[in-house]
Amino acid sequence: xGGITQSPKYLxxxxxxxxxxSCEQNLNHDAMYWYRQDPGQGLRLIYYSQIVNDFxxxxxxxxxxxSREKKESFPLTVTSAQKNPTAFYLCASSIGDRDGxxxxxxxxxxxx
Amino acid sequence: xxxxxxxxEALRLQEGESSSLNCSYTVSGLRGLFWYRQDPGKGPEFLxxxxxxxxEKEKERLKATLTKKESFLHITAPKPEDSATYxxxxxxLDxxxxxxxxxxxxP
Numbered sequence: 486x487g488g489i490t491q492s493p494k495y496l497x498x499x500x501x502x503x504x505x506x507s508c509e510q511n512l513n514h515d516a517m518y519w520y521r522q523d524p525g526q527g528l529r530l531i532y533y534s535q536i537v538n539d540f541x542x543x544x545x546x547x548x549x550x551x552s553r554e555k556k557e558s559f560p561l562t563v564t565s566a567q568k569n570p571t572a573f574y575l576c577a578s579s580i581g582d583r584d585g586x587x588x589x590x591x592x593x594x595x596x597x
Numbered sequence: 598x599x600x601x602x603x604x605x606e607a608l609r610l611q612e613g614e615s616s617s618l619n620c621s622y623t624v625s626g627l628r629g630l631f632w633y634r635q636d637p638g639k640g641p642e643f644l645x646x647x648x649x650x651x652x653e654k655e656k657e658r659l660k661a662t663l664t665k666k667e668s669f670l671h672i673t674a675p676k677p678e679d680s681a682t683y684x685x686x687x688x689x690l691d692x693x694x695x696x697x698x699x700x701x702x703x704p
Contacts, residue, residue: 518692529694530693582628582692583648585643585646587643588642
């Protein structure tokens with residue numbers, strides 16, 4: 486079955502620690518995205534990548550980093566510089582940037 | 598600055614009671630408008646893409662329409678399983694999402 490996976494589903498970390506969220510897709514999509522969702526707010530774009538080894542910052546990239554070494558994978562690192570990291574993180578992929586996006590199940594990160 | 602506003606924030610309907618959700622936008626150079634459905638604690642599910650004013654798309658009880666300033670998601674004779682948050686997003690320079698409309702359909 487084709488799809489997009491994120492792991493883990495729940496993640497707890499201590500303040501000041503970096504943490505990496507996994508995102509893998511087997512849809513052969515070129516474009517991948519990371520969003521953050523907070524209660525009562527729309528999804529906000531963190532980073533996106535339209536091709537391997539290339540990515541661009543979204544609206545709220547500060548305190549986050551990404552890599553795109555393989556077409557299938559787009560991991561997100563939440564660094565200690567992110568001031569309010571507790572949130573629901575969503576990864577998505579699409580054929581191109583004008584196509585509908587397919588989302589993973591999300592990772593809920595809680596920083597204690 | 599690009600903006601996407603969805604209304605109402607929440608909508609409660611009786612089963613079979615048709616209604617519409619609104620997504621108004623202010624963007625420079627619309628490249629696409631997208632509708633998604635999101636169930637609690639899950640990732641959004643893609644529903645429709647609309648590219649130009651006058652375009653319409655349908656799927657089961659849902660119909661999406663687009664004008665130059667807004668999009669509507671019409672829900673005809675909804676069922677309880679249609680209860681979810683419906684998200685609108687616009688693609689211009691980047692993708693921008695609205696805050697969503699939380700729909701509850703009572704049996």
